[in-house]
Amino acid sequence: MSRNPLLLLLSLLLLTKALAGDMTTSSNSFVDEFGRTRIFRGLNDCSNSPGQGESQGPFDGSNYLPPYSLLDMHQDGLSRNYGSYDGIPMWLANLTTPRHAYPWPYKDASKSESDLTEAAGQNFGEIYHNTHGGLDAWAAAWAAFADRFRDTSSVLGYELMNEPWAGDVYHDPTLFLPGIAGEKSLQPAYNKVAEAIRAVDNETLIFFEPIVWGMVHDSEKTVQKLISSGFDHAPGGDQYGEKSVFSYHYYCWFAKNGDGAEYPEMEKKACDNLLGPAVFGAAKKTRERLGGASMMTEFGGSFFSPEPDVPEGRSQEELLWVLDRADEMMESWSFWDLAHFFDYPEPQPGCSGGDKDCLKLKVLSRPYAQAIAGEGKKMHFDPESAEFELQLVPDQAAFPATSRRRSFRCPRARRSKLSWG
Numbered sequence: 001m002s003r004n005p006l007l008l009l010l011s012l013l014l015l016t017k018a019l020a021g022d023m024t025t026s027s028n029s030f031v032d033e034f035g036r037t038r039i040f041r042g043l044n045d046c047s048n049s050p051g052q053g054e055s056q057g058p059f060d061g062s063n064y065l066p067p068y069s070l071l072d073m074h075q076d077g078l079s080r081n082y083g084s085y086d087g088i089p090m091w092l093a094n095l096t097t098p099r100h101a102y103p104w105p106y107k108d109a110s111k112s113e114s115d116l117t118e119a120a121g122q123n124f125g126e127i128y129h130n131t132h133g134g135l136d137a138w139a140a141a142w143a144a145f146a147d148r149f150r151d152t153s154s155v156l157g158y159e160l161m162n163e164p165w166a167g168d169v170y171h172d173p174t175l176f177l178p179g180i181a182g183e184k185s186l187q188p189a190y191n192k193v194a195e196a197i198r199a200v201d202n203e204t205l206i207f208f209e210p211i212v213w214g215m216v217h218d219s220e221k222t223v224q225k226l227i228s229s230g231f232d233h234a235p236g237g238d239q240y241g242e243k244s245v246f247s248y249h250y251y252c253w254f255a256k257n258g259d260g261a262e263y264p265e266m267e268k269k270a271c272d273n274l275l276g277p278a279v280f281g282a283a284k285k286t287r288e289r290l291g292g293a294s295m296m297t298e299f300g301g302s303f304f305s306p307e308p309d310v311p312e313g314r315s316q317e318e319l320l321w322v323l324d325r326a327d328e329m330m331e332s333w334s335f336w337d338l339a340h341f342f343d344y345p346e347p348q349p350g351c352s353g354g355d356k357d358c359l360k361l362k363v364l365s366r367p368y369a370q371a372i373a374g375e376g377k378k379m380h381f382d383p384e385s386a387e388f389e390l391q392l393v394p395d396q397a398a399f400p401a402t403s404r405r406r407s408f409r410c411p412r413a414r415r416s417k418l419s420w421g
Contacts, residue, residue, distance in 0.1 A: 025293035037372040040332040072159040077114025095132040096123040125168030139196035150201035157205035178214030182230015194235035209247040218285035241291025249298035263314035296333040306363035
């Protein structure tokens with residue numbers, strides 16, 4: 001990630017372009033100005049090596065925006081003060097005086113998890129509750145970015161914060177329950193930030209994310225609500241449901257890649273029969289309950305990435321399961337390229353040359369319904385036969401031409417099956 005002094009990291013999401021206008025999220029889907037259901041997919045290719053990224057000073061991100069971009073306040077561990085990178089400006093991080101010096105309760109910083117240190121959690125909590133004016137600054141920063149990009153048609157939306165932490169959990173251990181963290185920490189803060197954005201931009205979609213363990217379940221029942229996201233409305237209130245997107249991530253901890261080993265049956269069942277369906281199911285229930293759409297804004301990373309050399313390995317198998325599940329749900333997604341395996345200067349024409357990076361990209365490259373003039377019912381792709389199936393109920397909406405894109409999988413011919421009904 002860019003070591004940029006701005007509160008916002010421009011997370012450049014390389015998404016396929018079709019004609020776009022004002023986007024809403026009615027009927028729990030992305031809907032464009034022509035009334036078409038839209039699906040967005042692409043890569044989030046980041047780098048945070050020393051010396052990379054923008055230097056300090058004024059920064060104009062408009063030159064970097066691809067056909068569609070998600071502007072994302074990206075942080076992991078909040079600050080270099082807690083062994084991470086600068087997800088917030090140093091002046092804001094330094095306003096917190098930790099009750100115990102970092103990395104308490106760990107003794108060795110090299111073995112600590114940034115978020116689980118008291119100092120980081122305290123800093124998060126003080127921002128959420130505006131202890132030192134941090135929430136005001138967060139809202140003002142987003143308002144400034146929204147004012148700058150509100151008329152930029154390539155901006156799909158604003159993601160308020162990536163993987164927010166629960167808050168000051170050592171002061172209030174109940175925040176470890178995601179429903180309480182969402183209710184006490186995130187929702188009030190998100191409302192404040194959304195209010196600032198809507199004062200200058202009432203149209204661009206707002207993406208909002210629960211704490212990472214609040215993505216596994218959704219319920220309004222009293223007890224089960226404690227392990228849900230904790231949200232009872234979209235940022236800014238129910239009136240913005242159709243301008244909001246529930247953002248979630250999927251990583252199955254049992255399937256972390258790196259060794260090319262075969263996928264043990266018990267681990268596969270834990271991911272594909274338990275955790276995976278729970279996360280996708282919770283996202284569906286949340287968007288239906290709150291209104292708006294949902295999008296899997298992170299998956300892959302260091303957990304499961306394309307491994308064409310070991311197709312039977314746990315990484316490749318889990319990745320294909322996620323891609324198939326997203327097709328089944330007609331879900332939008334952004335693959336998190338944390339391994340930088342697409343960092344080659346010029347893509348090779350097609351994938352026949354055996355270029356390893358190109359072969360990896362081929363795993364992720366599959367046809368999908370970018371725009372549907374009607375209601376999509378089923379979408380499926382078989383990577384072995386290259387057969388794509390789409391079932392939909394058409395309507396009378398206009399269907400303007402969409403842009404062409406390079407095909408990594410079927411450069412000369414496509415075999416598809418359409419079902420109308």
